[in-house]
Amino acid sequence: MTRLVLGSASAGRLKVLRQAGVEPLVIVSGVDEDVVSAGLGPGVTASQLVSALARAKAEQVVRAVDHMVAADCVVVGCDSMLSLNGRLSGKPQTVAEARRQWQSMAGRPGQLYTGHSVIRLLDNKIAHCVDETSITTVFFGTPSPDDLESYLASGESLQVAGGFTLDGLGGWFIDRIDGDPSNVIGLSLPLLRSLLHQVGLSVAALWAEVVG
Numbered sequence: 001m002t003r004l005v006l007g008s009a010s011a012g013r014l015k016v017l018r019q020a021g022v023e024p025l026v027i028v029s030g031v032d033e034d035v036v037s038a039g040l041g042p043g044v045t046a047s048q049l050v051s052a053l054a055r056a057k058a059e060q061v062v063r064a065v066d067h068m069v070a071a072d073c074v075v076v077g078c079d080s081m082l083s084l085n086g087r088l089s090g091k092p093q094t095v096a097e098a099r100r101q102w103q104s105m106a107g108r109p110g111q112l113y114t115g116h117s118v119i120r121l122l123d124n125k126i127a128h129c130v131d132e133t134s135i136t137t138v139f140f141g142t143p144s145p146d147d148l149e150s151y152l153a154s155g156e157s158l159q160v161a162g163g164f165t166l167d168g169l170g171g172w173f174i175d176r177i178d179g180d181p182s183n184v185i186g187l188s189l190p191l192l193r194s195l196l197h198q199v200g201l202s203v204a205a206l207w208a209e210v211v212g
Helices: 011-019 033-039 046-064 095-105 145-154 169-173 181-185 189-198 204-211
Strands: 003-006 072-084 087-089 109-122 125-140 174-178
Touching: 003 011, 011 181, 033 046, 046 072, 046 109, 046 125, 072 095, 095 145, 109 181, 109 189, 125 181, 125 189, 145 169, 169 174, 181 189
Parallel strands: 003 072
Antiparallel strands: 072 087, 072 109, 109 125, 125 174
């Protein structure tokens, strides 16, 4: 059976895969995102940035995969950022930063970019590499001051790109989305299905351990 290796510590991405019938092996990368971003130079687009970060994470995880797993597996790396008024935001580093983020995006739309990198390993060698970005527009509501402070106190905003979630407490403050909901959680199932097909895999091949 082909094993899917998820190169991310994201609980949301893990949840998306599990609900879709896949139990991945999780190996968290230690990529320095600032170093990768700086190496891209000026003028990089949001799509190029998240794609490069996703590839860097996937490549680092490939080097950490046990040789028995690397005999037949696919490594998936992802990175998400929110674009709002031309400014990109990753995970807020402090509650104060998350508060400013929410104050700027309340009542407005933003674009959630998630870069996906898929590396297919066969016989301990890289057989295929593909990268692509999925974009979903998120229309934010306006939480009351008390609700916002309670949300910030939960700590959830510090764990996710853009300081919000669709599948957690932050879902209360999202009015609607235009695009793939799983992409907002951090991993687009439709895009991943397409990328897996490009590297010679069907999604059914990854269900075997769960439904076989």
